Amino acid sequence: MQKRFAIGMLFVNNPDVNIVKISLKNWRNFKHLQNVHLHRRSYVIGANAVGKSNFLDALRFLRDVAAPAGAKPGAGGLQEAINRREGLAKLRCLNAQKDTEVKIEVTLQNTDDVWIYSLGFKGEGRGNNRIVISEEKVTKNGEVLPECQRPDKQDLADTDRLTTTYLENPNANKSFRPLAHYFAAITYLHLVPQLLKHADELGGNRLQRDPFGQGFLQRIAETATPTRNARLNRIQKALDKVVPQFQELTFEPDSITGAPHLKAKFKHWRESGAWQRESQFSDGTLRLIGLLWSLMEGDSLLLLEEPELSLNLEIVKKLPKLIHLVLKSGKYPDRQVILTTHSEPLLSDLSVGLESIIRFVNTDDGTVIEPATDKERLMLKSGFSAGQVLLPALCPPGLEQLSLAGV
C-alpha cells in the first residue's frame, strides 16, 4: 500500500501525465465513441453543433465529479455534476435507445503507469428513478484495482451507495487519489470578454468553476504577488509583439472598493502614455490575456474553446507556437492542451500533424470521428497544412446554395 501511495504522489506531481485515450457511450452527441486518441496538443474540429464542446464537456464532467466536495458547498460529486447539466435526460445521447447507460472511460499515462478510469451511470428504473452507478472501475497497468470494481458486494447490499462515486469520496479513493486530483485540476476556459468588461452591471452571479472568465480578475487577485507579477510580466512581453501600442500591464485593486482591476499603458501622443482598465481593452486583448494566464496557471489538462475568437488572422496562425512557447518557458512544458477550433489559419502551422486533429462528423447514429483518408494524407504529403486538408471537408453540404428565396 505504501508503495502504491508513493507512486501515486509521483503521478500527482508529474506534469507528464496525459489523457491518452477516451471512450464515450451515450454522452450527448456521441452514441458510441471508442478509443479516441489524445495527444499533448489535440485539436477538435467539426461543423457547428456536431459536439465539439460536448466532447470537452465529458472531461469537464469528470472534473466536476472529482472536485473536492469540501472546497465549496456543492462543488463536486456525481449527482451535482449531472444536476448542473440539467439531469440525465439532457445529458444522454438522443440516439440512445435500448441501452441507456452513459459511460465515460479515460486512459491516463505518465512515464511509469497507465491508469484507466471508467464510470457508467443510468436511471435506477424504479421509484424516483435515481441516478445510480452501473460501473466504476479503476485499472492500473492492466490490473483492475479490487478496491474499485463496482458495483461490489457492499453496493448490492446497500444500493444507496451507488448514488456516489468512489472518485469523489476521499474515504474510498485513496489507492487512486492521484486520478481524483488530476481530474479535479482540469481547467476549461472560454473567456467571454463582455462578461468581464461589464462585470459590475451584470452582478455577481457566477457559474461554478468560472468557465467564461467572469471571475478572472478575482483569480489574478488571489494569486500570490510575486507569482502574479511574474506572470503579468510574461504576458506583457508576449502582448508587446502582438499589440504594438501595448506598453505595460499591471494589477491594481480599486482604491475605494478594493475590486481587482487590470491596468495597461498604451502608447499615446502624451509622452507618459494612456492608462486603461480592462473594461477598455479590446476583446482580442482580453481573450489573449485570459489565454496566456490560463496557460501559466495550473499543471493539469487545459481545455480551450475556440481560442481564435476576436483575434487577428496573423495572431491566430501563431497560436500553436504561442501556446508552446508559453508552456515551454514555464514549469510544465508538456502540459496537455485540448482545444476546439474552426480556424484554418490556426491549423496552418506545419507542426500540427493529422494525428493530433480529432474531426467529428454527424451521422444518423450520433457523432463519430472521421479519420483522415488516404487522399487527405496524400494532400498533406504534397505540402498542404493539416488545416487546409481537413477543414474545407467540414463545409455543410448545400451551403453553396445559401439562399432564402429561389430565383
Next chain:
Amino acid sequence: MKLGNQIYLAAEDSLGLAFGRRLINEHAALQIWREFDGGGCGRLKNNAVNYNKMAQNGLPVLILTDLDFRPCCQELFDEWLGEDRERHSDFLLRICVREAEFWLLANPFPLAKLFRLPVSKFPVQPDSVIDPKTELLKLALKAPPRIRKALLPHHGSTAKVGIEYNDILCPLVASQWDIEEASRRSPSLKKARIRIQNLALKYK
C-alpha cells in the same frame, strides 16, 4: 474505386466551381472528390506547387482561374509554378481567358432569358470582350429590378458584384447553360473540355 478518377476541383469563386462541376460531370468516369473556393486567385497561386505535387502523387487536380490581364497562359504557368518546375499531366490548370463570365456569355440564352433581353443584345464574339464581368453587369442594368438589385453592387460601392451574384448565376450554370454550345464559341472552354476528356480516358 480508382484514386485517379476522383478530382480535386478548385476555383477563384463559386461561379468558377459551378463551371468546374459541369466540365467534370460530363464524364461518368470522373468524380469530384473535393471542391475548394479560393476566394480570388491568391491562395490558388500560393498552393500551385502543392497542387502539382498532388497530381504527381496520383490525385488529379483541376484549377479554374482567370488570365486577368496577362498576355498569355504560359506566363501564368511560369508565374505560378516557377520556370524550373515541370507541370504534371494530371494537374489541369485551366484558364478561362479573362474571366469565368466569359464562358457564361459564350452561351447567352439562359442569361438572356433571366435578364428578359433579346440575345442580340449580347456580344457576338465573347472572345473580343475585354472585361466580361463588367459587360455582364452592364446587361444586368437592363434586367428586371429584382435581378438587377441582386446582381449589381450598391451605387457608389467599391464591391465588384452584388451579394447574390453567385447565388443567381451558379444555378444557371448548373442547369441551363449549354456547355456544347458555349465551347463552340469559346476556344478556352473547348481546350479545357479536351483536357478533361483526356483525363477521363486515362482513368476509364
